[in-house]
Amino acid sequence: MIWRSLKFRLFAAAAICIVGALVLYWSVLSQIFEQHVSERLYRELEAHLNQLTTRIEASDKGEVAVTDTLDNPRFERPFGGLYWQVKTASGEVYSSRSLWDQTIAAPAVQGRTGEISRHRDVKSNAGTLLLVGRTVVMKAGAKDLQVRLIVAMDQNELNTARASFASDVSVLVALLALFLFAAMAVQTLIGLRPLSTLRQRVSAISTNRQDVLDGQFPSEVEPLVAELNGLLGERTEMVDRARASASDLAHGLKTPLAILAAEGRAIEAAGHDRIAREINLQIGVMNRQIERQLARARARGQQRLVGQGTELKPAVSKLIRAFRQLPRGQEISWQEDIAAGLRADIDAMDLEEVAGNILDNARKWADDKVTVSARAHGNSEVAIVIEDNGPGVPQQQSLSILQRGSRMDEETPGSGLGLAITQDILEIYNGRMDIGNLEPHGLKVEIFLPAADEADRLDKSN
Known part of the structure; x- marks a missing residue:
C-alpha cells in the first residue's frame, strides 16, 4: 500500500515539516510586520503629542487653551480617526473637533511626569484606539496645574494593514510551499532512485536474470551492495559445490550398480530367477533415482543463467x-x-x-x-x-x-x-x-x- 512506501513516508514527513515551518514563518513575519507598523504609528502619535504639548497654555485662573490647531486635518474632521484630548486635574476636558461631543477615558498614568506612555485596545465611543499619553505640570499664575494630554488613533488602521499584509504573505507562502513540495518530490525521487535500482537488481537476481548486483551506486549504498554480492557469491559457490557433490555421488554409484547388474545376470544364469529379478528391480530404481537427481542438479545450475529464454x-x-x-x-x-x-x-x-x-x-x-x-x-x-x-x-x-x-x-x-x-x-x-x-x-x-x-x-x- 502507498502509505507503506518509503517514498511516501519521506515525502509525508518532509511535507509536515515544511508546512509547520511555513506556518511558523507566516506567523512570525506577520507579527514582525505588526510590530513595525504599530511602532511607526506610535511614533506618529508621539509627534502629534509633542506638538500638542507645545501648543497648550494655562491662564492665571487655571483655564487651559490650545493656541493653534495641529497639523493633520483629520483632527478637525468629526470622527476622522485622529483625536487629541486635554484633561485637567479638576476634571475639565478640552478635545479636538474630531471627537465631536465624545470623550476618551484616560488610561491609568504610567511613568513619571512628562514621560510618554503607550496603550492599545483602548475602548471608547470613537472605537478601539491606539493611544499615547503624557502628564505635564503647567504654571497657572502662582499655582501648578497638572494636565493629562492624550493623542489617539483608530486601531482599525493597524488591523487593516495587518490583514492586508497577511493576505499578501499568504499568497507568497503558498507559492513557496508549492515550489518546496515540487523540489522535495524531485529530491525524494532522485535520492531514492539508487534504492529503486537496487530493488530492481535484487528482483532480477531472484528471477535469475542476473547473478550479481552490478551498476553504479552512491557511496552510502555501496557497502550494502558489496555485502549482498558477497552473500550471492557464497550462495553460488554452495550451489555449485552441492551440484558437483551430487554429480560425483551419482557417477560414483554407477560403477557399483553396473557391477551389481552383472552379478544379477550371473545369478539369473545360475538359475536363481526370483533373486535376480529383485536385484535387477532395485538396480533399476536406483538408476532412475540417480537420473532424477542429476536432472535436478543440472536444472538448478542452468536456471541461474536463464534470462533470454x-x-x-x-x-x-x-x-x-x-x-x-x-x-x-x-x-x-x-x-x-x-x-x-x-x-x-x-x-x-x-x-x-x-x-x-x-x-x-x-x-x-x-x-x-x-x-x-x-x-x-x-x-x-x-x-x-x-x-x-x-x-x-x-x-x-x-x-x-x-x-x-x-x-x-x-x-x-x-x-x-x-x-x-x-x-x-x-x-x-x-x-x-x-x-x-x-x-x-x-x-x-x-x-x-x-x-x-x-x-x-x-x-x-x-
Whole structure:
C-alpha cells in the first residue's frame, strides 16, 4: 500500500515539516510586520503629542487653551480617526473637533511626569484606539496645574494593514510551499532512485536474470551492495559445490550398480530367477533415482543463467522429429501449432527435458494422434498444451497428480519418474503443470512457464 512506501513516508514527513515551518514563518513575519507598523504609528502619535504639548497654555485662573490647531486635518474632521484630548486635574476636558461631543477615558498614568506612555485596545465611543499619553505640570499664575494630554488613533488602521499584509504573505507562502513540495518530490525521487535500482537488481537476481548486483551506486549504498554480492557469491559457490557433490555421488554409484547388474545376470544364469529379478528391480530404481537427481542438479545450475529464454517452436519441432524415429513414432500423426517467436524463460535443455517427458508418454499411450500447441497465457506466462487420443488416466489418479507436491512415483517405486522430473524442473523455474482427460477419451497436459518477453521487459526497465 502507498502509505507503506518509503517514498511516501519521506515525502509525508518532509511535507509536515515544511508546512509547520511555513506556518511558523507566516506567523512570525506577520507579527514582525505588526510590530513595525504599530511602532511607526506610535511614533506618529508621539509627534502629534509633542506638538500638542507645545501648543497648550494655562491662564492665571487655571483655564487651559490650545493656541493653534495641529497639523493633520483629520483632527478637525468629526470622527476622522485622529483625536487629541486635554484633561485637567479638576476634571475639565478640552478635545479636538474630531471627537465631536465624545470623550476618551484616560488610561491609568504610567511613568513619571512628562514621560510618554503607550496603550492599545483602548475602548471608547470613537472605537478601539491606539493611544499615547503624557502628564505635564503647567504654571497657572502662582499655582501648578497638572494636565493629562492624550493623542489617539483608530486601531482599525493597524488591523487593516495587518490583514492586508497577511493576505499578501499568504499568497507568497503558498507559492513557496508549492515550489518546496515540487523540489522535495524531485529530491525524494532522485535520492531514492539508487534504492529503486537496487530493488530492481535484487528482483532480477531472484528471477535469475542476473547473478550479481552490478551498476553504479552512491557511496552510502555501496557497502550494502558489496555485502549482498558477497552473500550471492557464497550462495553460488554452495550451489555449485552441492551440484558437483551430487554429480560425483551419482557417477560414483554407477560403477557399483553396473557391477551389481552383472552379478544379477550371473545369478539369473545360475538359475536363481526370483533373486535376480529383485536385484535387477532395485538396480533399476536406483538408476532412475540417480537420473532424477542429476536432472535436478543440472536444472538448478542452468536456471541461474536463464534470462533470454528459449524459443518454443524450434525446440518442440526438434523433439517431434526425434520421437518420429522411436517405436510407434511413425504410426502417430504429430500435429504442431506454435507461433514463431514465442519464447519461455527456461533453458533449452530443461525445456527439452520437460516437453520430452510429456511427449514420450503421449507417444506410448496415444492411439494415433498427438497435438502440440503453445500460446501466450496472460501477460507473463506461456502455455504449452500436449494432447493425445489415448485412454487418459483414471480420475482418482488425475486428481492425485494435480495435488501440489505429489509425485506419481510416491507409492510405486520407479513409476512415473519422467513426470516427477518434469515437476521438479518446473518448480525450479516457477512453472506449473495441469493434467486433465479429454472427451470422449484422451489426455491433455498444460505446461505453464514464465514468458521470456516479460523477463526481457524487466531487464530493460532496470
